[in-house]
Amino acid sequence: MAEGWRIVAADRDAGALATLEGRGAANLRTVDRDVTDEAAVERAVGEIDETFGPPRGVVNSAGIGREVPFLETAPELFRLIYEINGVGSFIVSRAAQGASRAPS
Numbered sequence: 001m002a003e004g005w006r007i008v009a010a011d012r013d014a015g016a017l018a019t020l021e022g023r024g025a026a027n028l029r030t031v032d033r034d035v036t037d038e039a040a041v042e043r044a045v046g047e048i049d050e051t052f053g054p055p056r057g058v059v060n061s062a063g064i065g066r067e068v069p070f071l072e073t074a075p076e077l078f079r080l081i082y083e084i085n086g087v088g089s090f091i092v093s094r095a096a097q098g099a100s101r102a103p104s
Contacts, residue, residue, distance in 0.1 A: 036083045
């Protein structure tokens with residue numbers, strides 16, 4: 001891009017990532033990762049840091065939802081939603097912030 005931005009899209013669904021790759025953006029890279037897997041996220045951010053330099057911005061948009069009435073929502077489902085939507089965003093943000101502070 002003229003502005004120099006490089007974009008890395010991460011998803012645990014390789015098929016979804018393949019649809020992005022097919023759009024031909026030279027500045028787009030994809031990474032197959034699960035945001036709830038802290039070690040995998042750390043590795044991905046490290047690989048991005050080595051390839052492109054430290055992240056300059058992060059957009060956390062990982063999330064799931066289910067159309068289940070509150071009283072019918074099982075605790076296991078609530079935990080899964082919380083892990084992906086809340087904890088996953090925390091893990092990605094924390095890893096990206098750590099990479100931006102790592103010594104060169």
